[in-house]
Amino acid sequence: PAAFGVTLTFFTFDHSRLAFYSEGDFWVVKSPTISIQGRFEATDWTKKNDKTDYSSIRGIAVGGQFMQGHKIKIGSADTGKITCNGQEILHYFGTAKCGAATLYYNHEGAG
Numbered sequence: 001p002a003a004f005g006v007t008l009t010f011f012t013f014d015h016s017r018l019a020f021y022s023e024g025d026f027w028v029v030k031s032p033t034i035s036i037q038g039r040f041e042a043t044d045w046t047k048k049n050d051k052t053d054y055s056s057i058r059g060i061a062v063g064g065q066f067m068q069g070h071k072i073k074i075g076s077a078d079t080g081k082i083t084c085n086g087q088e089i090l091h092y093f094g095t096a097k098c099g100a101a102t103l104y105y106n107h108e109g110a111g
Contacts (some may be wrong), residue, residue: 023055034064039076062101070099 022040029036040055047053050080056077075081082090086097090105097103 028060031064033066035062037061067101068099068103072098072101072103 023042025037025039027035028038037060038057039059041058042053043056043058046056058078059074061071061073063071070085073081073083075083081088082096082103084096087111089096089098090103093106095104
């Protein structure tokens with residue numbers, strides 16, 4: 001199943017670099033139209049390989065008006081779950097709908 005476990009770094013319009021040191025749930029985008037919330041946690045990998053305590057994104061939730069009342073959640077590599085309105089979808093490669101959104105789960109992005 002799908003998985004998150006990457007170090008998320010944002011580059012802003014003013015060319016600042018943001019790295020997350022804190023663990024917890026944070027808004028990535030929050031507007032009336034779209035809301036994206038990320039769950040950030042330090043991992044053994046970042047501690048061992050990056051020699052930092054940077055937090056990595058371990059899950060994400062997407063909702064807002066554009067989702068027409070629906071909510072997508074993608075879990076960490078530990079859970080590997082993708083849900084639409086709390087119901088698990090995309091156990092394997094394929095395509096699924098969640099409201100107006102179409103989700104694709106495939107081999108692209110595999111390293």
